[in-house]
Structures are given as structure tokens and as C-alpha cells.
Amino acid sequence: MKDQPSVMTGRFSGLSSKLIATIIGVILLVEIVVYLPSLASFRSTWLEDRLRVGVVAARVLDAVPDVMALPRDLTDRLLNSAGANAIVYRREGQSQMIELTNPVMPDSVVTADLRQGDLPSRVWGALDTLFAGPGRTLRVVGAGDMNESLVELLMPEAPLRRDMIDYSRSIALVSLGIAAVTAFVLYVLVSRLFIDPVLRATANMLAFRKAPENAALVLTPSARRDEIGILERELADMESELFSMLRQRRHLADLGLAVAKINHDLRNTLTAAQLLSDQVATLDDPKVQRLAPRLVTTLDKAIGFAQSVLDYGRETSAVPQFAPVGLRALVDDAGFEARVVGHPVILFRNEVDDALVVDVDGSQMNRVLVNLIKNAREALETAASERRDFYIAVSARSDAERTVISVVDNGPGLPPRARENLFVAFEGSARSGGTGLGLAIAREIVEAHGGVLALVETGQGTRFDITLPARRQDG
Incomplete structure (x- = not known):
């Protein structure tokens, strides 16, 4: 038997580690989704603050007559406040500009138009x-404080990028903190509600598997009403039933062994009694001649019963070895073994098509057919004194999904007691002294082939149908 995996003992192993990783991953994913609009808002706010200085500069420029120039110290303060190299004010087709004393021509200019307020652009x-x-160099464009006026700032992008990196770092630290705290709280909660009960049930199953006859290992379910509570109760019921079944099986095995030993000795005794009865039957005494046949018949039934019980006890559940078998030849062999071929009273008809092939275990299916035909023969022989037109017919029909084999006789049919306990060992016999093992064994074999053995109501006689799945197509 292969070793089974043991229960994970680490607190952060198995489902626990997967749970924590999933929670943290989901929280970080949510943080990323929230982070992008937040970063865009930070950038817009940063640029709008600088643009407000540009608007103030535009007011100053608008208030100064065209013939006058702004003092250099004022323009430098305005530019430094905005962090810009130049401020341009446009209104009514005219432009005014404030720039540094020694302006530097930028190598690369990128425009940031604050008038575009859609989220994807931001x-x-x-x-x-x-x-x-x-x-x-960043060219910031925004509306002025007057109608149809524009303010533009030319400024290096590095300060904005530096502040955005600092903001992103802060957001990342806060997100990790939130993810860690949330994951821990959710882990504790989910562990108590789900993980711990699952670990408990898993450990119980592994322990019970090693010692299923130990009643102390049967799970004690909790009072929960949810799915885990249902799982615990069903597992406890299953383990209790398995415990009872194994104990009963052990008792039955011990009892069966004792019965087999007794039956073996009884059969030997009956065999000796049969030999003695055969000798007694040769005596000329009229009373002996009248009683001896009954004695011989009774001993034959007792020996047959003992032998049937021993055969059933030795019965093994062999896995069928499937192979293509001609059904008509299989039925011929079964009829011969069941002693109906050439029977003086019973006509045996093999109505199976010569070309019909079934994919079965030939020896096992032969046993099924022999049992069914033999049971029909014995039932007809019992009623042979009443009529002489008895027959047993075996036919078959097949389609793409299944093959149905029918064993039919025109005898008196099954008695009510046999119908009620059909296929039950030691209960389903239709004749006095029978064991009922033949039908029980036949049904087990047919079910092992994936089929069904059933009694079909016909109104007269007896009919058993063997329904087998369609022939398998290998390769």
C-alpha cells in the first residue's frame, strides 16, 4: 500500500500560505487600481499649483502698460515661485512672456494640457x-482667469518626477502596511472559520484510515449549520457506518470460516452415509426398497447444498478479462454444460445469430448462462409430469449502445417467494432444497461487466435478460 501524504503541520503551510498570498495579492491589485488615478490626481494638483503662479504673473503683465517693463527682481520671484524657466500669457491674439535672464533652449519638450480633464489622459x-x-522640459498649458486667455509655463520636468516618486514610495509603504494588517486579520478569521475545521477533518480521515476499527477515531461533528458542519456530520456518519461494517465483516468472516469447517466435515459424513445408503438399496427387503430412494434423494440434496456453500465461500471477485467472443458458440457450450442439449423432455433452442460477437470474459459469461439455463431446466423437470412441450430458448439482439441476451422458458414461472428474494444468496431459490446461489453469482458477474441481469415479466414462463454495454472499440 502506498504511503499517504501526512497533514501539513506548519501554520503557514498548505491552504494557509495560499490564503495569505491570495489576500495580499488581491489587496495589492486593488491598491494598484486605486494608485493610478491617485498618481494622476497628484500630478494634476502639482501642475495646477504651478499654473496658479503663472496666472498671477499674467495679471501682473496685464496690469502693466505695454511701454513699461517689469523689474527683474519681480520676474525672478514669479519664475522661482512657479519653478519655471518662462511664463507666457496669451489673450486676444497677443502674447506676453516672462523668462530667465539667460534662457536655455530645451532639447525635448512635452506638453501637459490641463484643460483635458478625462481620466485616461491624466x-x-x-x-x-x-x-x-x-x-x-514640460510645457504646461492652462486657462487664465479671463475669457479666452491662456497661460503657459516652460519648466523642467525633473522636480515633478522627483515628487511623484516620493509620493509613489509613500503610497507603496502604506499599501504594504494595509495589505499586511488586512491579510493577518482575514487569515485569523478565515483560519478559525474554515482552515482549522478542514485541517481537523483531514487529520481525522488520515488517522481513521490507518485504524478504521478504532471507534475512538470517529469524528465528533460540531454544531455548525453551514457546509462545513454538513461535511463533518456526513464524515462522522460515514466513519461510524464503516466501523460497524468492518466489525460485522470480521464477525461474518470468522463465522464463515467456522461454517466452512463444519460444512466440510458434514459433507464427508454425508458422503459416507450416501455410500452406506447405496449398499442398503441393494437389499431385497421390500421396506428397504421403498425407503431407500427417498434416503438417497435426501442425501444427494444435503451433499449438493454443502458443496454449493463451499463453492460460494471460495468464490473470488476476479476482474473480467474482456475479449471478443462469438455469442452463439458460447450459448451452445452453456447448453451442453447445463445438460439440456439432447434432453428427452426439454427442447433447447439457440436463436443467437452466428455473426454476433460480444466483448466479455468468456469463462465468466459462460457461468452466467449455465446458471440461468440450469435453473430453467430444473424448473421444467419438476413440472415434466404435467406436460411434455417444454423448451428453453436463448436469443440476443444488439444495437450501437447495448447487447441484450434473453434466456426464456415456457415453464410454470417463478413462485412468489423466489421473486421477492431474487438474487439473494440462500433466499432466492425456486426449488426445494436449493441455495439460490446461482442467480446471486450470475448477477455479480454481469454487474462486473458493467451490465444488468433482470427478470422480465412475460405472463407465462420465465425470462431473464442480460443487458451488456456495446462492444468496446479499442485503439
Whole structure:
């Protein structure tokens, strides 16, 4: 027997580790989904703060007459407040600009239009800034505080990118903290509600498997009303039934062994009595001649019963060895073994098509047919004194899904007691002194082939149908 895996003993192993990893993964995924709009909002707010300085500068420019120039210290303060290299104010087709004393021509300029407020554009712009290389210049465009006025800022992108990285780092630390705390709380809760009961049931199953006859290992279910409670109760019921069944099987095995020994000795005794009765039957005494046949018949029944019990006890559940078998030849052999071929009173008819082939274990299916035909023969022989037109017919029909073999006789039919206990060992015999083992064994063999053995009501006589699955197509 192969070794079975043991229960995981580590607290953070098996389902526990998968649960924690799943919770953390889901929380981080949610944080990422929330992070992207948050990062876009941070970038927009940062740029809008700088743009407000540009609007203030635009007001100053708008208030100063065209013939005057702003003092250099004022323009430097405005540019430093905005963190810009230049501020451009556009209104009514005119443009005014404030720039550094020694402006530097940028190598790469990227436009950020704050007038576009849709979320995808803002998220894409934030990602573009976050993963941009150094040295880029950002052209920020936004509406001024007057109708149809625009304010533009030319500024290096590096400060914005640096602040966004710091913001992202803070968000990451907070997200990890939230994920860890949430995962721990959910883990404790889920462990108490689900993981621990599952581990308990798993450990119980493994322990009970090693010692199924130990009643102390039967699971004690909890009072839960949910699916786990149902699982615990069903597992406890199954283990209790298995415990009782194994104990009963052991008792029956011990009893069967004792009965087999007694039966063996009884058969030997009956055989000796049969030999003695045969000698007594040769005596010329009229009373002996009248009683001897009854004695011989009774001993024959007793010996047959003892032999049937021994055969049933030695019966093994061999796995059928499937192979293509011609059904007509199989029926011919069964009829011969059941002693109906050439019978003086009973006509045996093999109505199976010569070309019909079934995929069965030939020896086992032969035993089924022999039992059915033999039972029919014995029933007809019992009623032979009443009529002489008895027959036993075996026919078969087959389609794409199944093959049905019918064993039919025109005898008196089965008595009610036999019908009630059909296929039950020692109970389903239709004749006095029978064991009823033939039908029980036949049904076991047919079921092992995946088929069904059933009694079919015909109104007259007896008919058994063997229904087998369609022939398997190998390869």
C-alpha cells in the first residue's frame, strides 16, 4: 500500500500560505487600481499649483502698460515661485512672456494640457512623467482667469518626477502596511472559520484510515449549520457506518470460516452415509426398497447444498478479462454444460445469430448462462409430469449502445417467494432444497461487466435478460 501524504503541520503551510498570498495579492491589485488615478490626481494638483503662479504673473503683465517693463527682481520671484524657466500669457491674439535672464533652449519638450480633464489622459500623462528620462522640459498649458486667455509655463520636468516618486514610495509603504494588517486579520478569521475545521477533518480521515476499527477515531461533528458542519456530520456518519461494517465483516468472516469447517466435515459424513445408503438399496427387503430412494434423494440434496456453500465461500471477485467472443458458440457450450442439449423432455433452442460477437470474459459469461439455463431446466423437470412441450430458448439482439441476451422458458414461472428474494444468496431459490446461489453469482458477474441481469415479466414462463454495454472499440 502506498504511503499517504501526512497533514501539513506548519501554520503557514498548505491552504494557509495560499490564503495569505491570495489576500495580499488581491489587496495589492486593488491598491494598484486605486494608485493610478491617485498618481494622476497628484500630478494634476502639482501642475495646477504651478499654473496658479503663472496666472498671477499674467495679471501682473496685464496690469502693466505695454511701454513699461517689469523689474527683474519681480520676474525672478514669479519664475522661482512657479519653478519655471518662462511664463507666457496669451489673450486676444497677443502674447506676453516672462523668462530667465539667460534662457536655455530645451532639447525635448512635452506638453501637459490641463484643460483635458478625462481620466485616461491624466493617467497616461502621469505614467509618462514617472518613467521619463532626465532632461525633459514640460510645457504646461492652462486657462487664465479671463475669457479666452491662456497661460503657459516652460519648466523642467525633473522636480515633478522627483515628487511623484516620493509620493509613489509613500503610497507603496502604506499599501504594504494595509495589505499586511488586512491579510493577518482575514487569515485569523478565515483560519478559525474554515482552515482549522478542514485541517481537523483531514487529520481525522488520515488517522481513521490507518485504524478504521478504532471507534475512538470517529469524528465528533460540531454544531455548525453551514457546509462545513454538513461535511463533518456526513464524515462522522460515514466513519461510524464503516466501523460497524468492518466489525460485522470480521464477525461474518470468522463465522464463515467456522461454517466452512463444519460444512466440510458434514459433507464427508454425508458422503459416507450416501455410500452406506447405496449398499442398503441393494437389499431385497421390500421396506428397504421403498425407503431407500427417498434416503438417497435426501442425501444427494444435503451433499449438493454443502458443496454449493463451499463453492460460494471460495468464490473470488476476479476482474473480467474482456475479449471478443462469438455469442452463439458460447450459448451452445452453456447448453451442453447445463445438460439440456439432447434432453428427452426439454427442447433447447439457440436463436443467437452466428455473426454476433460480444466483448466479455468468456469463462465468466459462460457461468452466467449455465446458471440461468440450469435453473430453467430444473424448473421444467419438476413440472415434466404435467406436460411434455417444454423448451428453453436463448436469443440476443444488439444495437450501437447495448447487447441484450434473453434466456426464456415456457415453464410454470417463478413462485412468489423466489421473486421477492431474487438474487439473494440462500433466499432466492425456486426449488426445494436449493441455495439460490446461482442467480446471486450470475448477477455479480454481469454487474462486473458493467451490465444488468433482470427478470422480465412475460405472463407465462420465465425470462431473464442480460443487458451488456456495446462492444468496446479499442485503439
